[in-house]
Amino acid sequence: MPKRTPTNPVRSRDAEATRLRIIEAVGRLLVREGFGALGINAVAREAGVDKVLIYRYFGGIDHLLEAWGSTSDFWPTVAEILGEAPESDPAELAAGMLKRHLQALRARPHTLEVMAWEAVTRHPLTRILDDIRETRAEQLMMAMPPPLRGVKFDLPAISALLGAGMQHLLLRSRTVDRFNGVTIGSPEGWERIEAALQTLCRALVESSVTPGTR
Numbered sequence: 001m002p003k004r005t006p007t008n009p010v011r012s013r014d015a016e017a018t019r020l021r022i023i024e025a026v027g028r029l030l031v032r033e034g035f036g037a038l039g040i041n042a043v044a045r046e047a048g049v050d051k052v053l054i055y056r057y058f059g060g061i062d063h064l065l066e067a068w069g070s071t072s073d074f075w076p077t078v079a080e081i082l083g084e085a086p087e088s089d090p091a092e093l094a095a096g097m098l099k100r101h102l103q104a105l106r107a108r109p110h111t112l113e114v115m116a117w118e119a120v121t122r123h124p125l126t127r128i129l130d131d132i133r134e135t136r137a138e139q140l141m142m143a144m145p146p147p148l149r150g151v152k153f154d155l156p157a158i159s160a161l162l163g164a165g166m167q168h169l170l171l172r173s174r175t176v177d178r179f180n181g182v183t184i185g186s187p188e189g190w191e192r193i194e195a196a197l198q199t200l201c202r203a204l205v206e207s208s209v210t211p212g213t214r
Helices: 009-033 040-047 051-058 060-070 078-082 090-106 109-120 126-142 155-172 186-205
Strands: none
Touching: 009 051, 009 060, 009 109, 040 078, 040 109, 051 060, 060 109, 060 126, 060 155, 078 090, 078 126, 090 155, 090 186, 109 126, 109 155, 155 186
8 A cells, every 4th residue: 555644734734824915915015015016026015924835825926816815805705795694576686696795895994995996007917907807807707696597687787887986985995985975084074885786776676677576
C-alpha cells in the first residue's frame, strides 16, 4: 500500500489564516488608495507577508482581486438577496429582494468605497469586479422564485434601473445628507426609500396583470 502522508492541521490553519489576511489587505488598499495602488508588493506590505506567498496562494494580482471580489464581504450573495421567507405575491417578492439588496450594500461601507473609485477610474482590474457582479446578477435571475418568472415586464431591465438608482443614492449618502428632499443621511430617509420601492413594485406588478384575470 502507498504510504499516506499525515496532514498537519496547524499548518493548514496557518495557511488559511495567511490567505485571509492577504484577501483582507486587498480590501483595505482599495478603500484607502484605489486601484492604482493595487499591486503584489503593496498587498504584501499591507498584509505583512512575503510576496512569494501571494503568488503561491493566488498566482497573481488578477486572481487575488477575484478572490477578494468573490467573498460575501464585497458583494451580497444570491441567498442573501432572496431571503428565507416564502412569499407568493410577486410584488412583495420583488420589493423584499430590492430592500435586502439595499440593506446589504448599506452594511458594506468598503464596497461603497470601491464603487466610488470605480465611478471615476478606468482600470483593467475593475473588469474583474464587474464580471463578479454580473455573474451574481445572472445567478439571481436564474434563481428567481416562480411568481416572478411570469411577470409581463422586462424584469432584468427594471432591476438594472432600480439597482442603479439605489447605488447612486448610496454613493451620494457618503457626502451629502439630503437628495431631492429625502434625508439619505438618516435611517428615516432610507425607510422612505424602501417604502417607495414597495410602491413601485406593487404598481409594476398590477400594471402587468391582464384585465379581467385578477
